[in-house]
Structures are given as structure tokens and as C-alpha cells.
Amino acid sequence: MQLWLCCALLVFVAGGCLAQKPRPCRSPPLLEGSLTVTAQNGGYSAYGKYAYDAILQRVRFGEFVHHDNKTLIRDVLLLYREHVMYLINPKNKTCQKRKLTSQFHPMKIPCNSTLLGQVVLGSLSAPGEGLLVNSWTGEASEDQGRYILTFTEFGCLPVSVLFNRPKTGWIVMSFFNNIRGIKEPSVFFPPPICKNATLDTEEEGDFFSAFF
């Protein structure tokens, strides 16, 4: 009798889980992966790698940027707790240290976002052929830009981030090859060429300075 009760409870709980609507979620605190960034007008595109540490609020980007028919390499380290960012030029071996004006935004779906829908990329007709993702939309509080976020249902990993800012129009960031954890923790240390960099008093930076 007890076994039947357990089974019935298990089915009830499992049914409840499956029936649940997606809820805003937060990505794992340590992530690495690749990303592309594309502007709607086609004048800007970037391909690169990122490392993300939400515990100590640190982000590193290394990218190839294609902007106005020029290609350049960008290497950016954002240390939010210290309120500084390093713009590293590996080609010229120069390093610029700027005050970081923006707050750290963890990778997550904001609680006041509206669910656009849950879809399967590929198919669930056979194992390994599909990925369940949720798309959310809302208005960013800081610059009043609209965003559309697509994250995986399982793991809360970013798939695409679209945002519309007055300055830039629609920007599409696509994430892939994500792994949980950080392979090389020293990726968040300023490189040796930044050792003697002094804080630039004329220019400040924010998250978007890493791209534009």
C-alpha cells in the first residue's frame, strides 16, 4: 500500500514539474564560451570568447571585431568590484585602464520579464536532436532599451540576447560552446602589459565599451 502511495506521489510530483510554466532563472556563476555580436544595420560584427565569474563579478572578452570595413582584435577585462576595465591591445602591446561606470549584471532573466514562449530548437522526436529554450522580453531599467532573451530551459544557459538601444539599434548576441566552470582562473588577472597602466582620467567605460 505504501509503495502504491509513493508511486502515485511520484507521478503527481513529476506531472506537476512538467506542467510548470517556465520561470525566470539565473545562469551558473562560472561560465566560459564563445559569442558572436551583430548589429542590425550590418556595419558591426564580432566573434570571440568570453569568461564569466558572477561570484567575484569579473568578465573577460577576447574578440575579432569587424567594424566599418576594418578588422581589429579586442581584449577586454572588466573588474566590477574594483570599478575598473582594461582595454588590452595584444597587437600593439598596449593597455588602457578606465573607470568602469556600469553595475555588474549577472546573466539571468530579470524577474519582471514577460515570457514570449517556450520552443524546441531541432526536435524532441529523437534523443540529442533538440534543445528546449525559453524566450523572454522586457525593458532594461538603465537605458530603457527593449530586450529579448533566449535561455535554455535546463541549465539556464544563454542562447541569444537581443537588445535595442537608441544609439545602436538592434544588437544580436549569440552564445555557443558554453561550459560550466573556468578552465584557467588567471584569465581574470590583468596581463603583465597592464602592470604600469594608470587610470585614464579622461575616458570612462561600461559593458558596451567592450564591443563598440
Add this chain to the structure above:
Amino acid sequence: MQLWLCCALLVFVAGGCLAQKPRPCRSPPLLEGSLTVTAQNGGYSAYGKYAYDAILQRVRFGEFVHHDNKTLIRDVLLLYREHVMYLINPKNKTCQKRKLTSQFHPMKIPCNSTLLGQVVLGSLSAPGEGLLVNSWTGEASEDQGRYILTFTEFGCLPVSVLFNRPKTGWIVMSFFNNIRGIKEPSVFFPPPICKNATLDTEEEGDFFSAFF
């Protein structure tokens, strides 16, 4: 000894499979799913469902189209073997029958495509969190437009199709909620309102007439 040999062979074969570079593939012959279509200039977007039969060369689209600040419903049946297409207007209950001028293109990666890369959407760090996809590029033979195709590694299912035609610029088609098979085979029959439709002698149609 025989067991060891079997194990060694199994590891060798499995290793060989994993080491293989992706190869152009063909989607399952019967598919249903949803899609969105977006133009780069932002003036056109569509959301709808599709049914695809590569055996009898039939395709059906039902879409909400948003074009030049107008929203309309489109229902299109393409019968390639009969060289006809039906443009059905479910609101006005009218049906237009046109000559279909284009050839049937099965959903596949053309053999002369170039592999851009293989990536994981989401992550392979845990089960159910990632999807392995391949991206391919090439030139379409008919209208010399460039394409970028992203299909799943397992199952060869479409994820996104980008093409650049002189008339339209870049068009992005995103596929999701795909299932193998056709739920309702009569979806490929012309609906009753098309029974008395006569072939339009003034206008012809092709695949793109279903969208633009």
C-alpha cells in the same frame, strides 16, 4: 580474448565516428514545425507553421505576416509535382491558383557547401542542456544569392536558414518545434474553397511568393 578484441574494435569505431568531420546531410522526408521569417531591414516579419513532404514534393505554410505596418494571414500550398500553388485567404474565403515556376528544393545541405563550423547551442556540460549544430555556407545556383544554413548534427533538422537575395537583402528563417512525420496528411489537399479555382494566367509563383 575475443571479448577484448570486440571492446577494442568498439572503441576504435566509436572514436572514428566522433572524429569524423560533419558531412552535408538531408533532412527527414516528412516534417512539421514552426518558423519565423525576418528581413534584415526590419520591414518584414512572419510567424507560422509548415508541413513538408519531400516524397510527394508538397509544402504547406500558414503564417501571420507583418509587412509595412500591416498584418495579414497567409495560407499557401505548394504542389511541385503538379506545378501549381494555391494562395488561400481564410479571412476573405478566396483561393488563387497559380503556376509554380520553381523546382522543389529538398531541405538539405547542398554537397558543394563549405563548412563554417560545428558549435554547441547551450552546453554539453550536462544532459539536455545542449544541441550540436553545423553551419554551412555557399552560393545558390538559381539566383546567385549567398546562404548560411545551420542544421542539427543529429537528425539533420533545420535550425536557421539565412539567404541574401538582390531583391530582399538578408532574410533569416528560424525553425523550431519540428517533429518527424505529418500529423494530418490532408494538409496537402487543396481546401474546399479552392475546388473551383482556375489557373491564373497572368501571375506565376515560386517558393518566395509564399512569403513576399
